[in-house]
Amino acid sequence: MYRPEDEPAPTGQRRHLRNTVITIALGLVMFTVGAVGLSPSTTGSRDATAAAAASADPARGIEALRERVKRLPKDHVSWADLGMALVQQARTTADQTAYAQAETALRRSLALERSDNLHAEIGMGALAAARHEFRDALAWARKAVATSPSTPAAYGVLADAYTQLGRYKEAEAAVQKMADLRPDSPALARASYVFELRGDTVQATALMERALRAAGTPGERAFAHTHLSSLALDTGDAATALRQAQEGLVLAPHDPGLLEARAKGHAATRHTAQAVSDYTAAVAAAPLAPYVLGLGELQQSLGHSAEADAQYAVLRAQEMIRRAGRTPADVDAIYFEADHGDPHDAVTMAEAAVRERPFIAVHDAYAWALHRAGRDEKALEQADMALALGTRSALFLYHRGIIHQALGDTTSARRDLDQALATDPHFHPLHAAQARNTLRRIDNAS
Numbered sequence: 001m002y003r004p005e006d007e008p009a010p011t012g013q014r015r016h017l018r019n020t021v022i023t024i025a026l027g028l029v030m031f032t033v034g035a036v037g038l039s040p041s042t043t044g045s046r047d048a049t050a051a052a053a054a055s056a057d058p059a060r061g062i063e064a065l066r067e068r069v070k071r072l073p074k075d076h077v078s079w080a081d082l083g084m085a086l087v088q089q090a091r092t093t094a095d096q097t098a099y100a101q102a103e104t105a106l107r108r109s110l111a112l113e114r115s116d117n118l119h120a121e122i123g124m125g126a127l128a129a130a131r132h133e134f135r136d137a138l139a140w141a142r143k144a145v146a147t148s149p150s151t152p153a154a155y156g157v158l159a160d161a162y163t164q165l166g167r168y169k170e171a172e173a174a175v176q177k178m179a180d181l182r183p184d185s186p187a188l189a190r191a192s193y194v195f196e197l198r199g200d201t202v203q204a205t206a207l208m209e210r211a212l213r214a215a216g217t218p219g220e221r222a223f224a225h226t227h228l229s230s231l232a233l234d235t236g237d238a239a240t241a242l243r244q245a246q247e248g249l250v251l252a253p254h255d256p257g258l259l260e261a262r263a264k265g266h267a268a269t270r271h272t273a274q275a276v277s278d279y280t281a282a283v284a285a286a287p288l289a290p291y292v293l294g295l296g297e298l299q300q301s302l303g304h305s306a307e308a309d310a311q312y313a314v315l316r317a318q319e320m321i322r323r324a325g326r327t328p329a330d331v332d333a334i335y336f337e338a339d340h341g342d343p344h345d346a347v348t349m350a351e352a353a354v355r356e357r358p359f360i361a362v363h364d365a366y367a368w369a370l371h372r373a374g375r376d377e378k379a380l381e382q383a384d385m386a387l388a389l390g391t392r393s394a395l396f397l398y399h400r401g402i403i404h405q406a407l408g409d410t411t412s413a414r415r416d417l418d419q420a421l422a423t424d425p426h427f428h429p430l431h432a433a434q435a436r437n438t439l440r441r442i443d444n445a446s
Contacts, residue, residue, distance in 0.1 A: 058089055058219075069105075079109035080119030087127050092256070094286040102127050116147045118154070125157035129164070132328065134357055137161040152181045159190050166358035168197070168389065185211050185220075189227075196231065197360070199390035205231045222252035229261035234392050236424040238268035256285040260294060268426035272302055289315060289332035294429075296340075301429035312340055328353040334365035339430075343372035360386045360396075368399045376406045394420040394427035398435050410442050 065082040072078055083106035090098035106127060109120035125140035138161035144154035155178035162171035172194055179187040192207035208231065212224035225248025232241035242265030248258040263278035279295035296311030315336050322329060329337075329349040337346035346369035354362045367382035383400035387393070401416030417435045426432055 058085065058092070061085055062089060074112055076109040076113035076117060077119050079105050079112065080117070080123045083109065083120070084123045084126060087123065087130050091130050092286065094288045099127065099131060118144055118147045118151060121147060122151075122153050122157055125154075125161070129157065129160050132164075132330065132357060134161050134164040138165065150181060152178045152184070152187060155181070156186050156190060163193070163197075164357050164359045166360075185214050188214075192227075196234075197389050197391055199392040201231050201234050201392055218251040222248045222255050222258055224248075225251075226255070226257045226261050229258075229265065233261075233264055233268065233424055233427075234394075236422070236426075238265055238426060241265040242269060254281075254285055256282040256288070256291060259285065260291050263294065263298075267298060267429060268424075272298070276302075283311075283314075287314065287318075289318060289330060289336070292318075293332050293336050298429045301433075312336070316341075328356045331361045331365040334362075334369055338365075338369040338372040343369055343374075347373050347375070354382075360389060360391060364393075364396045364399055367403065371399070371403045371406060376403050379403045380407065392423055394424040395431065397423065398427065398431050401435065402438065405438055405442070410446070414439060414442050 062082070062085050065078065065085055068078045069075065069082055083102045083104075086098045086102035086105060089095060090102065102123070106120050106123045109123070110117055113120070121140050121144035125137045125144060128134070128137035128140060137157060141154060141158035141161050144151065145158060148154060155174045159171045159174035159178065162168070162174060175187065175190045175194055179191060188207050188211050192204045192211070195201075195204040195207065205228065208224055208228050212221060212228065215221040215224055225244045229241045229244035229248070232238075232244060242262060245258050245262035245265050248255065249262060252258060259278045259282035263275045263282065266272070266275035266278060275298060276295070279291060279298060282291040283295055292311050292314050296308045296315070299305075299311065300308035315333070319329075319333055319337070322333065329352070331353075334346050334350045334353065337343070337349060347366075350362070350366035350369045354366050363382045364386035367379045367386060370376070370379035370382060380400070380403050383396070383403050386396050387400060397416045397420035401413045401420060404410075404416060405413035417439050420427060421432065421435055421439075
C-alpha cells in the first residue's frame with residue numbers, strides 16, 4: 001500500500017493510497033487513547049454509563065465496570081470491557097498488577113463465552129500487545145477477525161501485531177481494511193503511523209491533526225497532542241513540539257506522555273530546568289523506562305552525575321525484574337545497557353528481543369549494542385534494516401553514522417550525521433553533541 005519515497009509505487013497502488021487518505025479524512029468519528037486504539041465503548045459495551053466513565057475518567061470508569069460485573073457476573077461483555085480498561089490503565093501508569101487483573105477479567109469473559117467472544121479476543125490481543133507478546137497478539141487478532149470480519153477494532157489489533165513483528169505490508173493491508181470498514185479515528189491513527197514509519201511526517205501530521213479535531217474527550221485530545229508534539233520534534237520544530245505538549249497538558253496536567261513531550265520541547269529550546277522538572281513529574285506518574293532514561297541522560301548532559309546515577313539505579317532494578325520474568329528487553333533497556341552498562345550484555349538482550357519483535361526500533365537498538373561491543377560490520381547490517389522503510393529518525397541516522405565512522409567510511413558517516421542534525425539538532429541530550437564533535441573530527445581530518 002505504501003512505499004518509501006525512493007521506490008515509487010505502481011500507478012494502481014498510488015491511486016489506492018490516495019483513496020485511503022481521502023476515505024480516512026472524510027470519516028472521523030472518535031479518537032481513542034493508546035496505541036491499541038480501543039476503549040470499552042468501541043468493543044461494544046452494553047453499559048453506556050460505565051463506558052463513558054472509562055473514557056472520560058479511567059479510574060472512575062474501572063470502578064463503574066467493577067460494579068457492573070458484580071451486578072451481572074455472567075455478562076461476558078462487561079468482563080471483557082473491564083479487562084480492556086485495565087489494559088489501558090496498566091499502559092499509562094506502569095502498574096504491572098493491572099495487567100494481571102486484566103488477564104483475569106478477560107479469561108473470565110472467555111470462560112463465560114468460549115466461542116466467538118469478540119470482545120475478549122480483542123482484549124486479549126490488546127493485552128498481549130501491551131506486554132510486547134506480539135505473536136500472541138497476532139493469534140488473538142486473527143481469532144477476532146475470524147469471529148467478526150466486519151469489526152474494525154479487530155483489524156486494529158492485527159495491524160499493531162504485524163507492525164511490531166516487522167510484517168509491514170500485512171500491517172498496511174490491515175489498516176486499509178480497517179479504514180474501508182469504518183474510517184474513524186482508530187483507523188486514522190494507524191494510517192498516520194504508517195506514513196510516519198515511511199518518513200512522510202507531513203502526511204502523518206495532517207492525519208493526526210484531523211484526529212485532534214475529531215477527539216471527543218480530554219484524554220483523546222491529550223493523546224493527539226502527544227503525538228503531534230513527537231512528530232514536530234521529528235522535524236526539528238521544537239517550538240511547535242512544545243506548544244502541542246503545553247496545549248495537551250491544559251487538558252491532562254498529569255499525563256506522563258505529555259510531560260515527557262514537554263520535557264523534550266524544553267530541552268530542545270534550552271530550558272533545561274523546566275525539562276528536568278517535567279521529566280521528574282513524568283517518572284513520578286509512571287516510572288517507565290523511556291522517562292527514566294530520558295531524565296537520567298538529561299541530568300548527565302548537565303553534569304549532574306549523582307542525579308543521573310539515581311535514575312540509572314532505577315533502570316538497573318527494573319532490568320533485574322525483567323530478567324527474573326524472562327521477558328524480552330525493550331529498546332530503552334538495550335540502549336541503556338549499551339551506553340551505561342555492559343555492551344556485550346546489551347547484544348545478548350537485543351538478540352533475544354529481535355527474535356521476538358523484529359521491528360525497526362529493535363533493529364536499531366541491536367545495531368547500537370553491536371557497535372558498542374565492537375562488532376561494527378554486523379552493526380551496519382542492523383542499522384540499515386532500521387532505516388529500510390525510510391523512517392525519519394535522527395537517532396537511527398546518528399547510530400548508523402557512528403557505525404560508518406568506526407568502519408572508516410567517513411563519506412557515509414558525514415552523510416548520516418549531517419542528516420541526523422538536519423532532521424533534529426536536539427535529538428538526544430548526549431548524542432547530538434557527539435554527532436557534532438564527530439563531524440568536526442571528520443572535517444579536520446579531510
